[in-house]
Amino acid sequence: MRKIWWKILAASFVCISIVAGFIGPVPELPILNETIRNVYFHVPMWFAMITLYTISMVYSVKYLSSGKVEFDTIAVEAVNTGIVFCFLGLLTGMQWANITWGDPWPNDPKLNGSAIATLMYLAYLVLRNALEEEQKRAKISAVYNIFAFPIMVVLLYILPKLTDSLHPGSGGNSTFGDLDMDNYMRPVFYTAVAGWILTGVWICTLRYRIRLIENKRTQLS
Amino acid sequence: MKKIFLSTSFLFLSLLSAFAQSNGVEMATGLRSSGKIWVVVLVVLTLFIGIFIYLFTMDRRIKKLEKDK
Numbered sequence: 124m125r126k127i128w129w130k131i132l133a134a135s136f137v138c139i140s141i142v143a144g145f146i147g148p149v150p151e152l153p154i155l156n157e158t159i160r161n162v163y164f165h166v167p168m169w170f171a172m173i174t175l176y177t178i179s180m181v182y183s184v185k186y187l188s189s190g191k192v193e194f195d196t197i198a199v200e201a202v203n204t205g206i207v208f209c210f211l212g213l214l215t216g217m218q219w220a221n222i223t224w225g226d227p228w229p230n231d232p233k234l235n236g237s238a239i240a241t242l243m244y245l246a247y248l249v250l251r252n253a254l255e256e257e258q259k260r261a262k263i264s265a266v267y268n269i270f271a272f273p274i275m276v277v278l279l280y281i282l283p284k285l286t287d288s289l290h291p292g293s294g295g296n297s298t299f300g301d302l303d304m305d306n307y308m309r310p311v312f313y314t315a316v317a318g319w320i321l322t323g324v325w326i327c328t329l330r331y332r333i334r335l336i337e338n339k340r341t342q343l344s
Numbered sequence: 345m346k347k348i349f350l351s352t353s354f355l356f357l358s359l360l361s362a363f364a365q366s367n368g369v370e371m372a373t374g375l376r377s378s379g380k381i382w383v384v385v386l387v388v389l390t391l392f393i394g395i396f397i398y399l400f401t402m403d404r405r406i407k408k409l410e411k412d413k
């Protein structure tokens with residue numbers, strides 16, 4: 124993971140998606156107008172977040188089965204980074220909803236679900252700080268993390284699809300694939316998603332490496 | 345060397361002024377095309393390139409710290 128090529132890939136993917144996202148053709152729709160371009164910037168935040176939470180969950184499982192402290196550190200730092208992307212996603216979504224839906228926080232199941240999921244992961248971080256003993260902290264928070272992950276998936280991706288939601292692809296709403304007739308948006312969107320996921324993972328590895336150095340320092344002193 | 349530099353800079357400046365003078369009709373030239381949206385693209389792109397350069401330098405500093413150990 125310390126190779127440089129995928130970091131360059133991350134940077135270039137994000138930059139390509141910015142240029143293509145601003146300039147490229149988009150379907151002309153009422154109310155949405157040019158704000159349809161937000162798909163390239165707002166949605167990748169959530170993809171980056173769920174990737175980081177998945178990494179965190181996987182490493183929590185790995186920690187429980189092996190007992191290696193490094194795995195627990197990866198799990199925490201993945202949540203720490205993921206929560207930043209979560210807040211960025213919430214914030215950009217609210218700015219956009221204020222204009223297109225006329226309310227920054229309409230009572231949409233997806234919004235409420237994401238709020239609960241955010242609180243759940245904040246609780247994870249609070250829980251970690253509350254426990255003093257290192258091994259107990261790692262074990263309890265790993266179990267919590269493993270349980271929080273499927274609940275987050277249900278709240279964000281399954282429940283809104285079952286009920287009426289303002290978000291595309293739920294409650295009979297058309298998905299972006301249906302709106303985008305000539306399929307121009309698809310490659311730009313996937314480039315943006317890949318770029319942001321890689322950027323998120325990169326920031327996570329940086330945090331993890333800093334944490335490793337810190338741990339070594341505290342052990343030495 | 346100095347002569348070449350001076351002459352090229354003079355050429356560049358004169359070109360620039362010629363460009364500025366022929367501004368009577370709005371044309372789709374470079375950064376002025378389609379409502380000047382490219383200017384915004386340039387600004388956002390600069391921001392993100394800056395952020396990525398910052399990430400790369402941070403990466404290098406952490407690598408140095410790791411080697412010290």
